[in-house]
Amino acid sequence: MLIGLLVLLLFQFVGELFVLAVGVPVPGPVVGMVLLLGCLILKGEVPDYLRLPSEALLKHLALLFVPAGVGLMVHFKLLQADWLAILVALIVSTALTIVITGLILNRSAKKLHQMSGEG
Template sequence: MPFLNGVTLLLVYQLTGEILVRLLGLPIPGPVLGMVMLFATLMIRGSVPDSLGQASGALLSHLSLLFVPAGVGMMTHFGRIADEWVPIALALVLSTVVTMVATALIMQLTTRWFVTPQRVEDEPND
């Protein structure tokens, strides 16, 4: 029963995100907004309920099965992918490089904000 409660909680947050996106006309996917709301709720609460932990653990253990529909979709459109492989490969490489550079710059910036440099004391002269 805890698994069912956890999955229900996940679906309620997803549904709430979908409703808010449609009502407010936000340009983000509803499930993403639902995840942000769930994250905020968990941060405020300070812990993960057992039912949610059990459900998310079970879903993560079978995560590879969730990629099957994407693989089937790729095989369905294999001809189109073969025809347009150059722009697809270029987009993948460029987006990877841009993501890596942005991540590195953000990491440098945030470490300057949050990591205080250690002060080295001068050693006394004998």
């Protein structure tokens, strides 16, 4: 369990270093998780030492959103001033995500159907 947490933190750290070195406007932990995903795809499986702590963290995922919620309340005046733009951005991005996910799922299902020889 401890080794898995260390691996997760190591990838987060590498992601932070990458963002600092390259200057991309993406959070370091996101870059780290993409790098971890790439390594896991190359490996072809998720090792138990990484799967177990990941599942433990996912069980408490809602708790990890509390600091972000508190951070939003710290900047309440800024949010209050730009609420309409934020609301529009949330609605548009959610709608685009749903549409794009549906299109990808539809295309994947068609290809899977063709590959199985039923189409």
